[in-house]
Amino acid sequence: MSMEIRYAQTDTRSRTQQETINTVAWMASTSKTKLPGHDGPGVKVHLLDGGSFSTASMKLLHKNGSPEPFRMYDWCFLIHHQPSNRYLLWDLGCSDDYSVYTPWVNKFMLPYANIVGPLKSLKEQIEYLGVRVEQIDSVLFRPISQEFPNAQALFGPGTTEFCSPGHLESGEPSYEVEWDGRWFGSQQHVTENWTEFEGTWVPWGTFERALDYFGDGSLWVIDAPGHMPGNLAAAVKLQSTDEWVLLGSDCCHSMALLRGIEEMATYVGQDGEVKAYLQQDIPAAHKAIDNIRKLQADYGVHVALAHDATWMIEQTNPVLLSLLDDNKKGVWLDRVAQGLRPLASLHLTLPIKVHPAYPEQITMGLRVGVIGPTGFGGSYLCVELIKRGYAVRGISRTPERLGQNPAYTPYSIDIEKASFEDVVEALKNLDVLVNEYGPHTAGEHALQYKPFLEMTRKIVICAKAAKVGYFVMVGGCGSLHYPGSQFLTCADTKIFWLYYRRGIADSNAHVSYMEERLGSMGTSLRDYRNARLAVRQGKSDPAAEKLIDKYEHTVMSNDIALEFVTAGRTSFMFFDGNTSFRWTYVSPPALYRSGLRTGSYTLIEDELPVKPAPEGHEESDLTGRLHGISAADLAIAIADEIGNEKLVGKHWSAYSDMSDDTPTPSYVRL
Structure with a gap:
């Protein structure tokens, strides 16, 4: 209403025309029922990148x-209630520190x-x-971190029972x-301090249960189960305006769902019931989404979902x-529209010393070049190095595909x-160079012997x-020696290839990885795996047995x-015994694929x-x-060697626990 009235007052139309416009604007604004707290002081809200x-x-x-x-x-939100001068956080977002997550999440x-x-x-x-x-006194519906020493964590009703x-x-x-268990469960294990609201x-708008957090209608905490018991939404009245914004949290995960353009993804569980991937209670989730739609239609409430950027793109x-501060506009919004990590200028002193040609020079760590940063092993390694x-x-030719980070500099070149x-x-001013351009990163027909x-x-x-x-x-x-042989390598031993292919076929995750990366090679492995499973289960037929025989031949x-x-075996000759430069040669084990990041490994030379x-x-x-290792764990081993340099002039491999057979992405991005 206020925007339309200001427009009418600055117009040069007749007094009658202005009064008509003002009347229409007033009728439009009052045609929607006022929400409880409409006359309250409101709050100031800042969007934060979580x-x-x-x-x-x-x-x-x-x-x-x-x-x-x-x-x-x-997305997270900083909320300031000026009358009480209180600050609180709505959500805390994600962390690069995986130790804060449970083993299940990892x-x-x-x-x-x-x-x-x-x-x-x-914090920044x-x-x-x-x-x-220190001024943050509350974190709503997320476990707090040590960054906020004076904050109290508050959860929605039903959280204790559901999470214990x-x-x-x-x-x-x-x-x-x-x-x-540091938050939920028996008292002998719980170490963190929190409480439910x-x-x-009381009823608020279209929702049945809401709590007036500050007591003046500025912030309503809304009970909105569906995603899980205890899931919350928040309705905030923006100070000095008549506008309401609903912070939708996990009530709905995309604007396309809210607008009815898409339907919720579901699957049939082992018990035969239809379930949703991101909602525990489908009927309750649909009800929450319907209530949000009605808030928009009947009350003119604006909606900011926790995991959607549609309004920033549009x-x-x-x-x-x-809700966006000045440093979250322009390029920041452009990066969001491109699906990149947004980078705001905070006007702070950063530990980055920029060189005209090599802006990646950072005072806190080594300068590491990675050839093949967007490939399988290269992408996992880059992410690991940047975390350190x-x-x-x-x-590479298209290094920008990895994403963007202040510690990452793409250098585009076709080395061949x-x-x-x-x-x-391209290689100047590097402390370390990692060549990830190798046979293990080749596509089905990407690399040949001489090239x-x-x-x-x-x-x-x-x-x-x-x-x-x-x-x-x-x-x-x-290039690794076949067990028990002084001269023969794996590449030289015919029978190795049979054990190798059988080892891959025994793992659904490895076959899925090969399908994703290697075209028909992966497809034939899937057929081979299925035929072998049929034989094991007593469901074999002549066609399956023939397929196995042909594949193994x-x-x-x-x-x-x-x-x-x-x-790859022959390339080791460029390094073996060479003392003209400092090198180490890493040979992944036979069963090298994407997989769980266990954080541990065993070395062998x-x-x-x-x-x-x-x-x-x-x-x-x-x-x-045959042993194996995930790309994430091999990245850890290589990053450790970069930092420690204990294997200079050595030819080595590493393996880890590969018992988890869950398919995982072959590539990661920043």
Whole structure:
């Protein structure tokens, strides 16, 4: 109403025309029923970047959603109540510190969603607004962190019962329990201080239960189960205006769902019941969404969902845009529209020393170049290095695909076609260079024997000319010695390929990984796996047995991967015994794939890592004995070596626990 009246008052129309416009504007504004608290003082609300799920899947949100990964943002809000001078936070977003999450979250969520925190912490964002973290007295419906020492955590009704017992109830951390035992469960395990909301719950707008948080109608905490018992929404009246904004939290995960453009994604559980991926109670979730729609239609309430950026992309709602401070406009909004991590200028002293040609130089860590930063192993390694505070230069044809981060500098160059001089320039001023351009990152027909060797030779020569401090070569398992042999490598041993393909086929996660990355090679592996499963289950037929025989004959005679794995084996000759530069050569084990980040690994030098032979079995029989490692864990091993340099001049491999067989993304992004 006020916007329309101001427009009419500055118009040059006749008095009668102005009065008519004012009357129409007043009628439009009063045609909607006023909400409780309409005449209250209101609150000031600031949107904060709470991080994101950088590889979320729309298939979990929408019925016909695309399987392509996208960035699902996690918005938080700083709320200031001027009459009491109180500050509180609505939600705390995501964290880069995975230790704050339970083992269940680390096992079942992080490999898929790749949770990343904001580029600027909540503390930095809040302090930019002139607020000290000590002034935050409450965090609503999220566990607090040590960043907010004076804050009280408050949860919605029903949270205690639903989330208890926590993951520590047995006395040891459990991978089977989602909820954090430091907050929920028996008193002998609970270490954190929190409480559920207390007070009088009354109807508000279209919702049945709401709590007047400040007592003057400025902020209503709304009981909105559906996502889970205890899920909340918040209705805030913006100070000095007549506008209401609903902070929708997890009531609805996309504006497309709220607008009715898409339907909620569901599946049939083992009990035969229809379930939703992101909502515990489907009827309650639909009811909450309907109530929000009615708030929009009947009361003119504006809606800001926790995980949706539609209004920032459309930029047509001035009320919602008023939640953005000046440093969250322009380029910041452009990055959100592109699905990138938003980066606001906080006008703070950052630990970054910019070089005209190499802006990634950061005083806190080493300068590490990664050739192949957007590939399988390269993407996981870049993310790991940046988390450790290293400055990373991604070197490839399209390094920008990894995403953006103050510690990441994309350097676009086609090394194969570029001159030696240009490649040397790309590698200058690096403390460490990691070559992730190798057989294990090849597509189905991407690398052949001679081109790969020529590429490796070129990179080694240029790295030496650029005076790179430490060269880390990531090759394939083909250069590892076959167990018990002084001379033969895996690439030289025909029977190895049979054990290798059988080992892959025994893992659904590995076959899924091969399907995602290697086209028909992955498809044929899936057929081979299915045929082997049929035989094991007594459901075999002549066609399945014929498929197995044909596949294994092909593998033994000339495996499709033999040429580029052999190239990886031969590339080791550029390093073995070479004292003209500092190097280490990493050969992933046979079963190298995307998978769970366990955080631990075992090192072995020169030889293919295998499990001990079962009693009564020949030592040479490697059936079921091949070790593996996830890309995330190998990234940890390589990052550790970059920091420690304990394996200079060594040829080594690493393996970890691969018992978890959950398919995970082959690539990650910043």
